Amino acid sequence: MALYVVCHPRFAEADRRWIETIRRRHDPQAGLIAAHVTLVFEPPGMAWEAAAARMREVAGRTRRFDVGFGAVAARQGSVDGAFYAYLLPERGGEALAELRRQLYLALLGGDPGFPFEPHVTLGRAREAAAIEALVADLRGERLALEAAIDSLHLIMPEQDRIVELARADLTA
Numbered sequence: 001m002a003l004y005v006v007c008h009p010r011f012a013e014a015d016r017r018w019i020e021t022i023r024r025r026h027d028p029q030a031g032l033i034a035a036h037v038t039l040v041f042e043p044p045g046m047a048w049e050a051a052a053a054r055m056r057e058v059a060g061r062t063r064r065f066d067v068g069f070g071a072v073a074a075r076q077g078s079v080d081g082a083f084y085a086y087l088l089p090e091r092g093g094e095a096l097a098e099l100r101r102q103l104y105l106a107l108l109g110g111d112p113g114f115p116f117e118p119h120v121t122l123g124r125a126r127e128a129a130a131i132e133a134l135v136a137d138l139r140g141e142r143l144a145l146e147a148a149i150d151s152l153h154l155i156m157p158e159q160d161r162i163v164e165l166a167r168a169d170l171t172a
Contacts, residue, residue: 003051003165004155005040005103006033007096009067009120009147019087019120019145026085026123026134033155033162035120039100043107052154052166054106059152059168062099067092069120069145072138074131078114083131085138086119087145093118096149103152 011019016035023030043051068091075084089096096118104112123134154166 001048002042002157003040003046003048004038004042004157005051005055005107006036006038006153006155007099007149007151008034008036008153009069009149011035011145011147015145015147019122022122022134022138026125027121028124029121032157032160036153037096037118037120037149039096039152040103040107041112046107048154048156048165051107052168055103055152055154055166056168058099058102058106059170062102062170064148064150064170064172065092065095067096067118067147067149069147070143072122072135072143074128074135075117075119076128083125083128084121085123085131085134086117087122087143088117088119092149099149 019035020030023035067089069087070090071088073086073088075086077084097116100116101111104110123131125131150170152168153164156163156165
């Protein structure tokens, strides 16, 4: 069973609609899950109940925080070779990285051993040119998107849907 821990940045409604419009056009996962930052990728051999309990422990000692998203970039996926358009934080990325570190300590006892670039995926394509064009278009936009990070979600992909197994609110 594949488990993931994500957070859904809470954007202003107009910004959320703008992001989801882009994602519907360019991200095949847009119909499965709302804009999110994936913090934990598949902790091996862990029952979801144990993962949920540990996620809740981390959430209980983590204060809510804000992130300022303002940059876009094209990246190539290291696993699937696809190309991605990422919405990146200009402020608050360190807090997302620390939250990820705390989650991996709780779930695995240490660092997962692969780099982390906090982001919201805006698009995915097999061809670099498609993503480069999307990123070039988005760089013409004035990006200053503020979002609150106030909860964690343990999810599991299941055929054509994503199941949320647990939610944990960060402390006020």
